[in-house]
Amino acid sequence: MQRYFTDEELTAGAVYTSGADTHHMKNVMRFKPGQEFHMVDNTRTAFLCEVTETDDHVHYRVVSEVEESPELPVRTSIFCPLLKGEKFEWMIQKSTELGASDFHIFEADRSIVKLDGKKRAKRLERYNKVIREAGEQSRRNMIPHINFGKSLENTDFGAFDAVVFAYEGNAGNPAAGLEHVLETIRVGDSIAIVFGPEGGFSDNEAALMERFHSVRLGPRILRAETAPLYALSAISHQFEQPASD
Amino acid sequence: MQRYFTDEELTAGAVYTSGADTHHMKNVMRFKPGQEFHMVDNTRTAFLCEVTETDDHVHYRVVSEVEESPELPVRTSIFCPLLKGEKFEWMIQKSTELGASDFHIFEADRSIVKLDGKKRAKRLERYNKVIREAGEQSRRNMIPHINFGKSLENTDFGAFDAVVFAYEGNAGNPAAGLEHVLETIRVGDSIAIVFGPEGGFSDNEAALMERFHSVRLGPRILRAETAPLYALSAISHQFEQPASD
Numbered sequence: 223m224q225r226y227f228t229d230e231e232l233t234a235g236a237v238y239t240s241g242a243d244t245h246h247m248k249n250v251m252r253f254k255p256g257q258e259f260h261m262v263d264n265t266r267t268a269f270l271c272e273v274t275e276t277d278d279h280v281h282y283r284v285v286s287e288v289e290e291s292p293e294l295p296v297r298t299s300i301f302c303p304l305l306k307g308e309k310f311e312w313m314i315q316k317s318t319e320l321g322a323s324d325f326h327i328f329e330a331d332r333s334i335v336k337l338d339g340k341k342r343a344k345r346l347e348r349y350n351k352v353i354r355e356a357g358e359q360s361r362r363n364m365i366p367h368i369n370f371g372k373s374l375e376n377t378d379f380g381a382f383d384a385v386v387f388a389y390e391g392n393a394g395n396p397a398a399g400l401e402h403v404l405e406t407i408r409v410g411d412s413i414a415i416v417f418g419p420e421g422g423f424s425d426n427e428a429a430l431m432e433r434f435h436s437v438r439l440g441p442r443i444l445r446a447e448t449a450p451l452y453a454l455s456a457i458s459h460q461f462e463q464p465a466s467d
Numbered sequence: 468m469q470r471y472f473t474d475e476e477l478t479a480g481a482v483y484t485s486g487a488d489t490h491h492m493k494n495v496m497r498f499k500p501g502q503e504f505h506m507v508d509n510t511r512t513a514f515l516c517e518v519t520e521t522d523d524h525v526h527y528r529v530v531s532e533v534e535e536s537p538e539l540p541v542r543t544s545i546f547c548p549l550l551k552g553e554k555f556e557w558m559i560q561k562s563t564e565l566g567a568s569d570f571h572i573f574e575a576d577r578s579i580v581k582l583d584g585k586k587r588a589k590r591l592e593r594y595n596k597v598i599r600e601a602g603e604q605s606r607r608n609m610i611p612h613i614n615f616g617k618s619l620e621n622t623d624f625g626a627f628d629a630v631v632f633a634y635e636g637n638a639g640n641p642a643a644g645l646e647h648v649l650e651t652i653r654v655g656d657s658i659a660i661v662f663g664p665e666g667g668f669s670d671n672e673a674a675l676m677e678r679f680h681s682v683r684l685g686p687r688i689l690r691a692e693t694a695p696l697y698a699l700s701a702i703s704h705q706f707e708q709p710a711s712d
Contacts, residue, residue: 292686312557316693321685360687361638401704440566440703442537442605448561448696455700458685459646 224251225260225268232263232284238271240280247273247280260288293363294321295461297412299382300450301326301371303419304335311352313447318356318366320454323412325353326371332421342370374416375430383411385434388449390422392438400453403435404460415453420446469496470505470513477508477529483516485525492518492525505533507608512536538608539566540706542657544627545695546571546616548664549580556597558692563601563611565699568657570598571616577666587615619661620675628656630679633694635667637683645698648680649705660698665691 226243238261240247247253257273261284268288274281300322304310314325329336337345349368357365371377379385384407392398407413416431428436439452471488483506485492492498502518506529513533519526545567549555559570574581582590594613602610616622624630629652637643652658661676673681684697 290686316690316696319687319689319693320697321687360689362687399707440700440707441535442564442566442607444564444605445561448564451561451693451696452565452700452703455685455697456704458697459701459704462644462685 223258223260225262227262229264231265232261232267232269234269234284234286237274237281237283240282244279248276253280258285291363292321292361294323294454294457295409296407296457297323298454298457299324299326299412299414301328301374301377301414301416302446302450303328303330303333303417304337305420305446306334309445309447310335311349313450314349314368315352315356317450317454318353318362319360320451321362321458322366322450322454323364324366325349325368326377327369328371328374328377330374330419331424331427333419334421337370346370374427379414379434381412382414383407384413386413386415386453387428387431387434387436388415388417388439388453389428389431389436390418390438390443391428392436393441393443398436398438400437400439400456401460403437404457409461413457415450417449418446468503468505470507472507474509476510477506477512477514479514479529479531482519482526482528485527489524493521498525503530513608536608537566537606539568539699539702540654541652541702542568543699543702544569544571544657544659546573546619546622546659546661547695548573548575548578548662548691549582550665550691551579554690554692555580556594558695559594559613560597560601562695562699563598563607564605565696566607566703567611567695567699568609569611570594570613571622572614573616573619573622575619575664576669576672578664579666582615591615619672624659624679626657627659628652629658631658631660631698632673632676632679632681633660633662633684633698634673634676634681635663635683635688636673637681638686638688643681643683645682645684645701646705648682649702654706658702660695662694663691 253273253276255273255275259271260268261271262268270285270288271282272285274283300317302325304327305313346368353368354365384403386403439449444452498518498521500518500520504516505513506516507513515530515533516527517530519528545562547570549572550558591613598613599610629648631648684694689697
């Protein structure tokens with residue numbers, strides 16, 4: 223179903239005229255009366271629309287609201303080291319339920335678990351299975367990717383609108399709350415959150431990541447496998463509140 | 468640093484006299500004037516204290532507040548059925564990291580796991596161990612209790628300021644967000660959240676709980692063991708934001 227975005231606020235039942243999307247609708251999609259498509263309005267609500275007539279523009283009637291997206295409005299990428307035992311699979315399973323966009327595995331200074339070439343491929347097979355099953359059960363619109371990435375030092379974070387360093391050293395500092403970063407982020411942004419291994423980050427890593435947002439996740443110490451779940455839930459709570467009545 | 472708990476409300480600068488902890492302070496720890504320790508008062512605030520003199524009791528001055536409380540400002544009680552396999556232990560461990568106040572186990576209509584008398588005692592022993600260890604590692608000021616409670620129908624929810632029914636039937640209804648309930652709650656309130664088993668709640672249970680706040684936890688379907696973690700993280704995010712600058 224073709225999806226467009228408009229700066230107007232739409233109301234079910236009303237008729238509107240295409241603006242910037244006219245060319246795409248008329249010449250690329252070749253819309254005719256009766257054709258249906260989705261239009262997302264400026265309140266981030268998706269509507270099912272039906273073409274009523276076409277002239278120099280495309281005129282369409284808003285039929286009804288489309289069900290909302292199960293995806294987090296802020297694309298959240300999890301950067302994490304492998305964890306011992308079953309903890310890593312638990313974490314990616316629950317993170318998928320909670321809306322993570324993708325997973326990038328890096329080797330932390332204090333990583334307990336390290337894997338090389340051949341074993342990595344096999345491990346990724348297993349992880350992909352876990353993620354797919356969790357994504358299907360939680361009715362996601364997309365199945366998160368997972369891969370072994372570069373070292374933290376060599377990772378290019380440039381593509382993200384915000385990079386968050388979940389550093390346990392901040393546990394006693396109320397001013398370093400995740401909410402401060404979330405307040406600077408807008409729907410549609412992409413955020414990378416970097417989590418440490420069971421033993422936490424090394425001083426080198428803390429120094430390396432200094433240029434990013436260094437936060438804590440509440441005043442309690444969370445285990446390595448719990449931290450991403452807190453962050454994803456907080457992002458959901460911050461951005462998935464419905465528009466006020 | 469030795470930590471004690473008192474039923475009084477403490478104020479920095481004031482002097483107090485030991486009560487139930489006298490024996491431990493005098494005879495086990497052998498406190499002398501100048502000795503420092505932590506005293507957690509009835510508002511769950513931890514204070515650094517210094518012994519001023521000892522006679523039949525130990526007298527101490529409250530020096531200052533210790534770092535902020537790791538306890539959630541809203542006391543959150545988790546009502547939950549047993550879950551299959553390791554999921555329940557995993558859930559109570561992470562819920563303890565995330566600040567749950569206590570756990571009340573009830574038998575849901577669709578509970579897969581049911582336990583009777585003898586086995587319950589043994590099972591509680593194990594759960595208490597998991598909770599205590601998680602509480603200590605996450606530096607909680609209190610160790611959550613866990614017990615087998617009455618059926619939902621016979622549970623008295625009257626002591627709570629709010630009762631929340633985490634009903635998967637609400638998944639497609641943006642208006643039933645947890646945040647609506649959280650907006651009506653104030654710091655110091657107590658909230659009960661009722662979670663279902665793997666198979667969800669029965670129609671009977673949904674009808675029974677109709678008089679409470681029926682909510683969903685974001686637009687995604689969460690597994691039974693994940694749902695409490697989302698709720699606790701959302702409560703933390705809502706109430707543990709530091710005062711604005």
